[in-house]
Amino acid sequence: MLIRASIKGSDTHAAFIDTGVDPSVVDVSFARALSLPVDESISDEAEGSGDGQGLQVMRATIEGLSLNSRQFDAIDAVAADLSSFGAALDSDLVLILGYSFLKDRIVRFDYQAGEIVIADSRRALRPPTTPVTREHRVPLRFNSAEDVIPLFEIRVQGEPVMVSLDTGKSGGIEFYGPVVDRLGLEWAADDAEQERRIGARGSRTVSAGILDLISVGPFAVENAKVNFSDKKLSDGVREGNAGNAFLRHFVLTVDYVNGELVFAQ
Numbered sequence: 001m002l003i004r005a006s007i008k009g010s011d012t013h014a015a016f017i018d019t020g021v022d023p024s025v026v027d028v029s030f031a032r033a034l035s036l037p038v039d040e041s042i043s044d045e046a047e048g049s050g051d052g053q054g055l056q057v058m059r060a061t062i063e064g065l066s067l068n069s070r071q072f073d074a075i076d077a078v079a080a081d082l083s084s085f086g087a088a089l090d091s092d093l094v095l096i097l098g099y100s101f102l103k104d105r106i107v108r109f110d111y112q113a114g115e116i117v118i119a120d121s122r123r124a125l126r127p128p129t130t131p132v133t134r135e136h137r138v139p140l141r142f143n144s145a146e147d148v149i150p151l152f153e154i155r156v157q158g159e160p161v162m163v164s165l166d167t168g169k170s171g172g173i174e175f176y177g178p179v180v181d182r183l184g185l186e187w188a189a190d191d192a193e194q195e196r197r198i199g200a201r202g203s204r205t206v207s208a209g210i211l212d213l214i215s216v217g218p219f220a221v222e223n224a225k226v227n228f229s230d231k232k233l234s235d236g237v238r239e240g241n242a243g244n245a246f247l248r249h250f251v252l253t254v255d256y257v258n259g260e261l262v263f264a265q
Contacts, residue, residue: 018168169243
C-alpha cells in the first residue's frame with residue numbers, strides 16, 4: 001500500500017513501509033533537491049533480490065518527515081535511485097520507510113480498509129477499521145541483531161516453514177529451493193508460470209503458482225499465491241519470504257515496541 005509523505009514541507013510524494021529493508025531509503029535526486037544530508041564520499045551496493053548489480057547507496061538522513069500531518073524526528077537512511085521502483089509502481093516514489101523508522105513503533109496494515117496506522121504505544125493504537133473476531137499473536141522474532149526482517153511460521157501440508165515478513169514485496173509467499181525439495185513441491189513448481197520481478201539488485205525470474213492451503217496459526221488461506229525460486233540463504237532458518245499478496249488476508253500488526261506480531265481476521 002502506497003502512502004503519501006512530505007519532507008521538509010515539500011509536496012506529498014509516494015512512499016511505502018517496508019519491513020524487509022534496513023535502514024530506510026530516500027531517492028537520491030529528491031534528497032539532493034531538498035538538501036538532505038547525503039554522504040556521497042562513500043557508496044556501496046544494496047543487498048536484496050535480483051540477478052544484477054545492486055543499487056548504489058550512500059549514507060543519508062531523512063529530515064522533516066511528515067505523514068498525514070504528523071511530524072517525525074530525523075531518520076537514519078541511505079540514498080539511492082528509486083526511479084525504477086517508481087516506474088514499476090507507476091508512482092512518484094521517493095521514500096521507503098524501513099527498520100530505522102519502524103524500530104520504535106507499532107504499525108498496523110489493514111489491507112481490507114486500505115489504511116496503515118502508526119503508533120508509539122498500544123494505548124495510542126486505535127482498533128482496526130476492519131472488524132476482527134480472532135487473533136493469532138506470536139513473539140516478534142528476528143534472525144539476528146544484524147538481520148532485522150521479522151520471521152514467522154506458516155504451515156504447508158502440515159509442515160512448519162519459517163518465512164520472513166516483507167511488506168515491500170508485492171507477491172505472495174516465495175519458497176526457496178531447499179523447502180521445495182523438503183516438502184516435495186516440485187509438482188507445483190513445475191506447473192508454475194514464469195514471471196519477472198524487480199528488487200534491489202534488478203529484475204529476476206520466479207515461477208508463480210497457487211497452493212491449495214497455507215495456514216498461520218488458526219487461520220487458513222486457500223488458493224494462496226506463491227512463487228518458487230532457486231534462492232538459498234546461509235542462515236539455515238528462513239525457507240521463504242511472505243509478501244503483501246499473502247499478508248492482505250489479515251489485519252496485520254507489527255509491534256516493534258512490545259516485540260509481537262498479531263495476525264487478525
